[in-house]
């Protein structure tokens with residue numbers, strides 16, 4: 001192996017575990033056993049290349065509080081990925097953008113259970129917003145989605 005070839009091989013070897021981790025981040029989800037739409041959201045994540053680990057709990061509010069998501073922005077399930085909180089039916093594409101941009105924030109939330117969001121699939125739903133929960137707990141619009 002010549003020197004240049006060796007260097008590029010070494011660079012690849014150094015990079016690849018990280019690249020792999022970025023491609024299949026693990027999303028830890030807390031949901032209740034009776035929540036059907038929660039299961040549909042987990043399936044949406046899996047279909048979009050996320051690894052998932054689901055914890056069944058009777059009440060997700062304790063985890064929501066622990067992750068710093070205000071109750072007013074709450075939804076039916078709470079999740080954690082790459083040091084961020086993900087509350088509710090946030091689309092996988094928003095989570096990918098969050099992990100790529102890594103803003104200083106607590107995480108993302110789709111407050112309530114917006115019709116037309118992943119796992120809440122309903123045709124002809126009105127647009128809904130995903131918010132960025134900032135470090136001080138305030139929310140700003142992160143993405144606006146128009147369900148098809």
Ligand SMILES: [Cu+2]
Pocket residue numbers: 037038076077089113120
């Ligand atoms: Cu739901």
